[in-house]
Amino acid sequence: MSKPLFPLGRIFATPGALDLGVDFYPYLRRHQCGDWGELGDDDKAENNLSLKNGLRILSAYHTPDSVKFWIISEADRSSTTILLPNDY
Numbered sequence: 625m626s627k628p629l630f631p632l633g634r635i636f637a638t639p640g641a642l643d644l645g646v647d648f649y650p651y652l653r654r655h656q657c658g659d660w661g662e663l664g665d666d667d668k669a670e671n672n673l674s675l676k677n678g679l680r681i682l683s684a685y686h687t688p689d690s691v692k693f694w695i696i697s698e699a700d701r702s703s704t705t706i707l708l709p710n711d712y
Contacts, residue, residue: 626657626658626659626697627657628653628656628657629656629657629658629675630640630656630681630697630701631701632652632655632656632701632703632704633697633698633700633701633702633703633704634702634703634704635652635703635704635705635706636644636675636703636704636705636706637705637706637707638680638705638706638707638708638711640707640708640710640711641693641706641707641708641711642687642693644687644689644693646687646688646693646705647679648695649693651683651685651693651706652695652704652706653681654683655667655669655681655695655697658672658675659683659710660682660683660684661683661684661695662685662686663683663684667682671678671683673710674699676697678700678701679699680696680697680698680699681696681697682694682695682696683695683696691708692708692709693706693707693709694707694708694709694712
């Protein structure tokens with residue numbers, strides 16, 4: 625696994641995400657190491673620019689049960705939130 629590229633800050637999860645009963649640690653690690661998950665090439669390129677320019681970073685993943693969720697790290701890297709798309 626790659627080295628972490630940025631701090632996650634405080635980690636939060638919405639009730640909907642917590643209800644999934646998933647261990648989010650591996651996904652947080654992927655997010656922090658630049659594996660943006662199931663995003664298109666344009667969104668991945670945007671994340672790479674955001675990493676360099678201190679902007680918000682979004683990753684998208686699916687649980688083993690195929691439920692989509694997002695991980696968003698704020699621009700100032702003070703917090704990272706795990707949420708479902710309809711929680712946004």
